[in-house]
């Protein structure tokens with residue numbers, strides 16, 4: 001148990017998918033996506049996203065690179081807007097990449113945004129300047145972003161000598177141990193809920209934080225984890241769109257109707273938990289199918305872990321944005337994803 005009495009994400013997602021009433025997982029959709037992923041593996045396309053925006057990623061050679069990743073994933077949530085005009089962009093980047101661009105720009109401008117001594121006391125005015133966009137459109141949930149920076153900054157100072165490196169060292173190359181340190185000590189990462197009287201966890205930001213260290217440090221040094229394959233897919237609002245596109249998951253008519261009308265789903269609601277839980281479980285099932293297909297093929301490909309499958313699907317959505325526009329994604333206001 002990552003936190004006592006709460007099912008970890010892999011078990012939570014199985015529990016949810018077995019009871020879900022508004023979301024279904026489909027064997028034929030899994031087979032179709034499995035074929036797609038298998039050809040991606042054969043074409044060696046399943047590497048970490050060549051997102052073409054490397055200039056704005058956290059730079060692993062920066063003296064405070066680990067803390068840079070920590071700040072990115074502390075703020076890595078809720079970039080959607082109800083209309084194109086309200087869409088926050090930075091130097092032409094949208095969504096998550098707008099956040100990366102804003103933080104990269106802040107560092108270039110000399111704001112000490114990777115230092116908890118600074119951001120634990122950051123003012124609304126300072127963060128407004130750092131997150132300023134190309135237009136008058138603002139990043140959503142601005143006040144929540146100020147408070148999560150204050151929260152995590154003070155905890156790092158009080159308990160970890162002012163750097164997330166201390167947490168990574170304490171995890172001793174275990175992804176699950178680092179996940180436990182993050183969710184036990186930093187409340188804003190506690191992406192948990194109650195579903196049919198069972199306490200469940202999805203831990204999207206805590207898990208993507210571990211996977212981002214692994215990704216940005218190429219699995220070495222600060223990114224070396226001997227159990228990275230234990231991390232599940234990151235239950236955001238984009239990958240479910242791709243899973244619906246491939247027919248891996250489907251929504252009830254009632255839920256699809258709500259999403260098509262841009263109705264918000266309340267954070268922690270049954271429908272929201274079922275979309276996120278079934279998405280995680282679908283990727284776990286996909287990983288199993290992929291390992292069977294690779295074995296049958298007799299080719300010595302590595303079975304991709306959930307992070308690699310997730311990154312592929314998340315990038316797929318951006319690369320096929322036109323097709324994806326037809327598939328509504330669920331909108332929830334919250335700090336978890």
Ligand SMILES: Nc1nc2c(c(CN[C@H]3C=C[C@H](O)[C@@H]3O)cn2[C@@H]2O[C@H](COP(=O)(O)O)[C@@H](O)[C@H]2O)c(=O)[nH]1
Pocket residue numbers: 049051076077078079080094095096097212215233234235236237238239310311314318337
């Ligand atoms: N499942 C999953 N969700 C992810 C990511 C990422 C970016 N990660 C890697 C990408 C390049 C770097 O290598 C990063 O490491 C952001 N998100 C989520 O998506 C949403 C924003 O979407 P859009 O509006 O399109 O930017 C929001 O919930 C955000 O939290 C991922 O990889 N997987």
